[in-house]
Amino acid sequence: MPITTKDIARIANVSQSTVSRCLNNSPTISEETKKRVLQIAQQNGFQFNANARSLSTNKTHTIGVIFPRILLDYGFDINFKSWQDELMENLERLNLDVIVSLFENRFTKQNNIKKLITGRKVDGLIILQPELDRDTVAFLEKMNVPYVFCKYLPDIYKTEEVDFVYVNQFKGGYLASEHLLNLGHKNILCISANVGGDEFRLRTEGFKSAFTDHGLEFDDKMLFFGDTTFKSGYQVIKENEGVLKEITAIFAQNDLMALGVISALKDRGIDVPNDIAVVGYDNIEICEFFKPHLTTIHQPTKELAELTCDRLVALLNSKKSNVKQKTVIEPKLVIRESCGSQISRT
Structure with missing residues (x-):
């Protein structure tokens, strides 16, 4: 039978409300108590209820990663897999959960960004979608949801101030x-x-x-x-x-x-x-x-993923609106065998 907060309270010899505040990282609880309670929770395989946490802290600790439809049009893409892996690794290292979604539902054509936000399923978004309509961007701004464009340079950056991390x-x-x-x-x-x-x-x-x-x-x-x-x-x-x-x-x-x-x-x-x-x-x-x-x-996918995740976390932790950051990373030539040396013919 799964352990409950009541069980943790009994083992730690504290109240159940103290356990709840520890799990929610409340500043009203000493670090020593938090550490002891969290250790008991981890040792006993306690699974914290994300929905309950969302209600009490107004945070889901979950990031939405939006992929483009072209992934389906051309099948499995090894290069895109590396982008996905790097982003997932960075987010997991930051102890954030991830929801991966296409921009649009293939069957209903529903805007999945709006669905994730209105359903309060994510705190922020990393968007790998080549084109994003003005209506969706306006929705994100209205809902005050942090988002960063990654990999693709969206057309909307020409007329709107948006955060992006991009390879030249x-x-x-x-x-x-x-x-x-x-x-x-x-x-x-x-x-x-x-x-x-x-x-x-x-x-x-x-x-x-x-x-x-x-x-x-x-x-x-x-x-x-x-x-x-x-x-x-x-x-x-x-x-x-x-x-x-x-x-x-x-x-x-x-x-x-x-x-x-x-x-x-x-x-x-x-x-x-x-x-x-x-x-x-x-x-x-x-x-x-x-x-x-x-x-x-x-293409420095590792660096790009790190900068994208760092930027999104900075936006999530900011208590006021920040100036949008436009980060451009330079690619590099990797010389191997397929070009040989200089040719003599003209």
Whole structure:
């Protein structure tokens, strides 16, 4: 039979109300008593009722993490899994519970952010949703619920003051392009993706900007689109074999597509990197499981998750409105084997 607060009170030789105040971290109870009561509770496997705690403290100690619909559109995403894991780990380290939800109910189309807030299920939100409508943002502000945008740079930041933690995607595309150009590549095929958010558009803009800075013009006929999956990277090569004789390098704007590209090139007897160099983006773990090991752009997911969670906790603990913080993290080039060394051909 589960232990109750009455049992804890008896063991600790205190009143039941004192036990309740200890569990709710009341400042009216000495730290020594709190420590003793909490130790008894933990040793006896006491499960604190979150709903009761919410009623007494007006806090749920739960954070909502809002994921985008595109996760369902393209199946399991290894890169997104790493974002999720890092956020969960940080929140758990802070002793916060987590509710993971899509922005919108797939069947009823109900706004899940509004549902979580009106149901008093969360204290704050981390939002990994590429686009968020003005009505939802206005609702969050009206309800005075702390929230931080993470990973995607929402369009609404251009007109509204919002907190966000974001990786500089333009810089990432620039770094990939610059690396290939510095190796002597000029005829480069670029594979982007038509998915939600501005990540891939910004990577393409950064890629083209490096061409401009090197006094070159990128040929838009060499810009192709996949859907972020391994299969789509493979298909782009399979369906456009004719251009392979015209290029010396490929920039695939995520690692799964890049690995699909390498597989397709190998199947056609094309050596990477000696015949064609390949650069990916994200630096997912499996980059080092395939040969040649993939040169890529590293997105600092660990740092981004830490900064996002720290910012949200700061908002939760603040007793007054804070100036919105806009945090931009710089990506890094990770050089491995898939680009080789400088080429002699022009």
